[in-house]
Amino acid sequence: xxxxxxxxxxxxxxxxxxxxxxxxxxxxxxxxxxxxxxxxxxxxxxxxxxxxxxxxxxxxxxxxxxxxxxxxxxxxxxxxxxxxxxxxxxxxxxxxxxxxxxxxxxxxxxxxxxxxxxxxxxxxxxxxxxxxxxxxxxxxxxxxxxxxxxxxxxxxxxxxxxxxxxxxxxxxxxxxxxxxxxxxxxxxxxxxxxxxxxxxxxxxxxxxxxxxxxxxxxxxxxxxxxxxxxxxxxxxxxxxxxxxxxxxxxxxxxxxxxxxxxxxxxxxxxxxxxxxxxxxxxxxxxxxxxxxxxxxxxxxxxxxxxxxxxxxxxxxxxxxxxxxxxxxxxxxxxxxxxxxxxxxxxxxxxxxxxxxxxxxxxxxxxxxxxxxxxxxxxxxxxxxxxxxxxxxxxxxxxxxxxxxxxxxxxxxxxxxxxxxxxxxxxxxxxxxxxxxxxxxxxxxxxxxxxxxxxxxxxxxxxxxxxxxxxxxxxxxxxxxxxxxxxxxxxxxxxxxxxxxxxxxxxxxxxxxxxxxxxxxxxxxxxxxxxxxxxxxxxxxxxxxxxxxxxxxxxxxxxxxxxxxxxxxxxxxxxxxxxxxxxxxxxxxxxxxxxxxxxxxxxxxxxxx
Numbered sequence: 192x193x194x195x196x197x198x199x200x201x202x203x204x205x206x207x208x209x210x211x212x213x214x215x216x217x218x219x220x221x222x223x224x225x226x227x228x229x230x231x232x233x234x235x236x237x238x239x240x241x242x243x244x245x246x247x248x249x250x251x252x253x254x255x256x257x258x259x260x261x262x263x264x265x266x267x268x269x270x271x272x273x274x275x276x277x278x279x280x281x282x283x284x285x286x287x288x289x290x291x292x293x294x295x296x297x298x299x300x301x302x303x304x305x306x307x308x309x310x311x312x313x314x315x316x317x318x319x320x321x322x323x324x325x326x327x328x329x330x331x332x333x334x335x336x337x338x339x340x341x342x343x344x345x346x347x348x349x350x351x352x353x354x355x356x357x358x359x360x361x362x363x364x365x366x367x368x369x370x371x372x373x374x375x376x377x378x379x380x381x382x383x384x385x386x387x388x389x390x391x392x393x394x395x396x397x398x399x400x401x402x403x404x405x406x407x408x409x410x411x412x413x414x415x416x417x418x419x420x421x422x423x424x425x426x427x428x429x430x431x432x433x434x435x436x437x438x439x440x441x442x443x444x445x446x447x448x449x450x451x452x453x454x455x456x457x458x459x460x461x462x463x464x465x466x467x468x469x470x471x472x473x474x475x476x477x478x479x480x481x482x483x484x485x486x487x488x489x490x491x492x493x494x495x496x497x498x499x500x501x502x503x504x505x506x507x508x509x510x511x512x513x514x515x516x517x518x519x520x521x522x523x524x525x526x527x528x529x530x531x532x533x534x535x536x537x538x539x540x541x542x543x544x545x546x547x548x549x550x551x552x553x554x555x556x557x558x559x560x561x562x563x564x565x566x567x568x569x570x571x572x573x574x575x576x577x578x579x580x581x582x583x584x585x586x587x588x589x590x591x592x593x594x595x596x597x598x599x600x601x602x603x604x605x606x607x608x609x610x611x612x613x614x615x616x617x618x619x620x621x622x623x624x625x626x627x628x629x630x631x632x633x634x635x636x637x638x639x640x641x642x643x644x645x646x647x648x649x650x651x652x653x654x655x656x657x658x659x660x661x662x663x664x665x666x667x668x669x670x671x672x673x674x675x676x677x678x679x680x681x682x683x684x685x686x687x688x689x690x691x692x693x694x695x696x697x698x699x700x701x702x703x704x705x706x707x708x709x710x711x712x713x714x715x716x717x718x719x720x721x722x723x724x725x726x727x728x729x730x731x732x733x734x735x736x737x738x739x740x741x742x743x744x745x746x747x748x749x750x751x752x753x754x755x756x757x758x759x760x761x762x763x764x765x766x767x768x769x770x771x772x773x774x775x776x777x778x779x780x781x782x783x784x785x786x787x788x789x790x791x792x793x794x795x796x797x798x799x
Contacts, residue, residue, distance in 0.1 A: 192216060198244065199223035199733070199771060206245075211236040222246040222268060223772060229253075230269075235260040244268040246293065247772075247780075254294075256281040266290040269297070270317065270786070277301035278318070284309045291315040291793075295341065296783070298322055303347075308333035315789070317341040319365065329354040336360065339789065343367040343389065351376050358382075363792075365389040367412070367627075375399060375413070387620075391415040391628065398422070398431045409555040412628050425554055489565050491575050494518065494529055501531065508587075508641075512539040512657055517582065526582040527562060534574055542657030543576045549633055549656045557621035559583065559644055559654035580654065584647050588614060588704075589640035592711060592743075608746040608759060609798050610649060611708045612766065616791045617651035618643060622701060623784045625653075626694045634660045634692050638700035639681045640707060660692045680714030680725075685778055695778035702726075702773025702781070709766050711743030726774040729767050738767045762794045 192213055202224035210219070211233025218241060219234075226248040234243070235257025242265060243258075250272040258267070259281025265288060274297040282292075283306040292313060299321040308330025310316065316337060324346040331337075332354035340358075343365045350373035351366070362384050372394040379388060380403035388404050392415030399422030405411045408425035420431040497518035498505045508515040513532040520527055532539045543564075550561035565577040585591075594604040606614070618638075625633040635642075636658040644652045683699035685691065703714050706729050712718065714725045732741045742763050769790055772782035 194218045196220045197224070199730075199768065202226055204228075206231055206234075206250075208233045210234060213237060215239055218242040220244040222248070224248055226250060230255055230258075230274075232257050234258060237261065238263065240264055242266045245272070246270040247782075248272055250274060252276075254279055254282060254299075258282050259284055261285065263287055266292075268293045270294060271296040271783070273297065274299060278304060278323075280304040280306040283307045286311060288313050289336075291317075291789075293317040293789075295319040295321070295785075300324070302326075303328055303331075303342075305330045307331055310334050310337075312336055315339040317785075317789070318345070319785070320344040322346060324348070326350075327352055327355070331355060332357045334358065338362045338384070339364075339792070341365045341785065342369065345369050347371060349373075353378075356381075359384070361385055363387045363788075366393065367391040367415075369393055371395060373397075375419075379404060379411075386410060388412070389628065395419060399426060399428060407556070409557075409624070412624075414628075414630055489520070489563050489579065491565060491567055491569050493520065494531075494565055494577055494579075495570075497527070498529060510655065510657075512536055512542045513577075518579075520579075528580045528582045530578040530580070532576045532578075534576065540576070543578065545659050546578055546656045549659045549661070553625075553629065553633070555621060555624045555628075556650065557617045557624070557652055559652040581646075581652075583644035583652060583654075585645035585649060587641045588643035588645065588651065588708075591645070592640055592707065593713070605745050606708075608762060609795075611746065612762065612791060612794050612798060613649070614643070614645070614651040615705055615708060615766070615769075616788065616795065618653060618701060618704065619784055619787045619791060621651075621653040622697055623788060626697070626784060631661050632694065634694055635697050635700075636660060636692060637678055637681075638697055638704065639678045640704060643704070683778065684776055693778060694784075695781055698773050698781045698784060699778075701784075701787075702770045705766060705770035705773065709743065709746075709763065709770060710741050711745060726771065730771050733764070733767050733771060738764045741767075758797055762797055765790060765794050 193215055194217060196218065198220045202221060203226065205228030206226055208231040210231060214237065216237050217239055220242070222244040228250065229252035230245065230250055232255040235255060238260055240261045241263055246268040247270070252274065253276035254269065254274055256279040259279065262285060264285050267288060268291065270293040276299065278294065278299055278301070283304050286309050288310055289312040292310065292315070295317045300323065302325030303318065303323060305328050307328060311333055313334055314336050316334070316339070319341040320343070322345065326349035327347060329352040332352070335357055337358055338360055339362060346369065348370040351371060353376065356376070356378035359382055361382050363386060367389040368391070370393065374397040375390060375395050377400050379385065380400045382403060385404040387410055389412045391412045395413070395416040396418035397420070399405060399413055399419050401423055406423060408423055413419055413422065413426065420429050422428050495501065497520045498516040501516060505516045505518065506514060507517050507528070513530055516529045516531065518527050518529040532543050534540060546561065547564055560581045562579045562581060564579065565575065567575055569575045591604045591606050625635060635653065635656065637655060642653065642655040644654050646652060681700045681703050683696040686696060703725060706725050707713060710729065712725065719725060719728065729741065732738050739760055769782065769787055773787065775781050
C-alpha cells in the first residue's frame with residue numbers, strides 16, 4: 192500500500208502504532224478527523240513517506256523527533272491539533288521538505304531552532320498560532336526558496352534579522368501579533384515578489400518605508416504599532432519629526448513643567464467634556480456622526496442629477512434596504528454606484544450607519560470602496576440617505592454564475608476554473624483582512640455572490656456591509672440582542688438558533704460560495720430538499736470520488752490552452768474539499784481563512 196487518504200471523515204480513537212509496518216507507504220492523509228492520542232513514533236520507520244497530513248485532529252503530546260528519519264518527506268502537515276513541547280531540530284533538518292511544513296495552531300513552545308536553516312528547499316513554512324518565543328534565528332536566511340512564511344500570533348521578540356534580506360523570493364510574510372521591536376527593515380522594499388506583508392500588533396517604531404510593497408496600504412499592514420510614523424498617506428500615520436541638533440532636542444525645565452501642568456489641566460477638562468457627552472448620548476437614540484468632511488461633499492440634488500432623477504434606466508439592482516443606481520458625478524463625469532436607502536424599511540437606517548462606520552476606516556484591494564455618503568433631505572423635506580461607492584463594471588459574482596439568455600437556455604457570461612479560483616482567493620484575502628487585519632475585527636454577516644462585485648480586471652471586491660458587526664479585539668464572538676438574518680442558504684446554521692455573531696459564520700458563508708462556484712448550483716436550488724443541502728451534496732461526491740460529476744461545465748470554457756484534464760480535476764477536488772471544510776456544522780471545526788489562502792495558493796500555482 193502506497194497511499195492512505197481518509198481526510199474529512201469522522202474517524203476517532205488513536206493512530207495505531209502498527210502503521211509503522213507499512214514500509215512502502217508514500218502518502219498518509221487523515222486530516223480533518225477527530226483522531227486523539229499522540230503521534231506514534233513508529234511513523235519514523237516509514238522512511239518512504241513523501242507526504243504526511245495529520246492536521247485538524249485532536250492529537251496531543253509532542254512531535255516525535257524520529258520523524259527526522261523520514262528523509263524523503265516533501266510535505267508535513269501537523270496544524271490545528273493540541274501538540275505541545277518544542278519543535279524537534281530533527282524535523283527541521285529534513286532538507287527534502289520542499290512543498291510545505293505546517294505546524295500552526297498548536298501549543299508549541301520554546302524558540303525556533305537554528306536547524307530551520309536546513310530547509311533550503313522549502314517554499315512554505317507556517318508556525319503561526321503557537322507559544323513560540325525568543326528571536327527569529329538568522330539561519331532563516333538560508334531558506335532562500337521560501338515564498339510563504341507565517342509566524343503570527345506567537346511571542347517572538349527582538350529585531351528582524353538583517354540576514355533575512357536574502358529571502359528575495361518571498362510572496363507572503365506575516366509577522367503580526369508578536370513582540371517584535373526596532374525599525375521596520377528597509378530591505379522589504381526590495382522584495383519585488385512580495386504581495387502581502389503583515390507587521391501589525393508588534394512594537395515596531397520609527398519611519399515606515401514607502402517603496403515596494405509599502406506603496407500599497409492594503410498589501411503592507413502596520414496597524415497596532417504605536418510608535419510608527421511616516422509611510423504612505425493611506426496609512427494615516429503621524430509625520431516623522433527628526434531633530435536636527437542637540438539644541439533642538441533640549442527644552443528648559445521651566446518649559447517642561449509648564450507643559451506638564453497645561454497637559455494635566457487639559458486632561459481634566461477633556462474627561463469632564465467626555466462625561467457630559469456620554470450623559471447626553473445616553474438620552475439620544477443611536478445615530479452616526481456625519482460631521483466628517485468625507486460625508487458632506489455631496490447633496491441630494493447632485494445625486495438626483497447624477498441619476499437623471501433616479502430614473503429606472505439607471506437602476507442596476509435592488510437590495511433589502513434600498514435600490515442601487517449607476518450615476519455620473521461632477522464635471523469629471525466619474526461613474527459611481529449610488530445606493531439610495533428606503534428609510535421606510537425597518538433596519539434601513541441601521542444598515543446605513545453600519546456601512547458608514549465599517550467602511551470609512553477600512554482600506555483593502557478586495558473591499559468595495561465607499562467614496563462618500565449623503566445624509567440630508569429630499570426636495571419634499573423627507574429624510575434621505577445614500578451611500579456612494581466605486582462602480583464595479585463587471586457586476587456581481589451572482590450575475591456571472593447564473594446569467595442566462597432571455598429564453599433561459601444559454602449562459603451569457605462565463606467564468607473558467609482559473610477565474611473562479613482567483614475570485615475565491617480574493618474573497619479569502621478580504622475576510623482575512625476583516626477578521627485579523629484590523630484593530631477591531633469585523634464580521635460581514637451577509638456574504639453571498641450578489642455581494643461579491645467584480646472590477647474591470649475581474650478582481651473580486653466584497654461589498655454591502657449593512658449587516659456587519661464589530662467584534663471586541665479579544666474575542667472571536669459577540670452576543671447580539673438582535674437576530675442576524677443574513678440570507679437564506681448562506682447564513683450559518685448556528686445563526687438560526689442563537690443570535691451570536693462570529694467570524695465562523697462568515698467562514699460558513701464563504702464555503703457555500705466556494706461550493707456554488709464549483710457546482711453552479713445555488714444553496715436554495717430546488718434539488719436540495721429532504722435533508723439534502725449543498726454541503727452534503729458536495730461531501731457525498733467528494734467521499735465517493737465523483738467530484739467531476741458535480742462540477743459546473745462552464746469551468747471548462749476557455750481552458751483549451753490550460754493544463755490537462757488531470758490538473759483541472761486535481762484543482763476541482765481541492766476546491767470541493769475547501770468548501771466542505773468551511774461548511775461543517777460545528778463552527779470551531781471550520782477551516783481557518785489563513786489555511787484557505789494557503790490551499791488556494793497551491794491551486795493557483797497548479798493552474799498557472
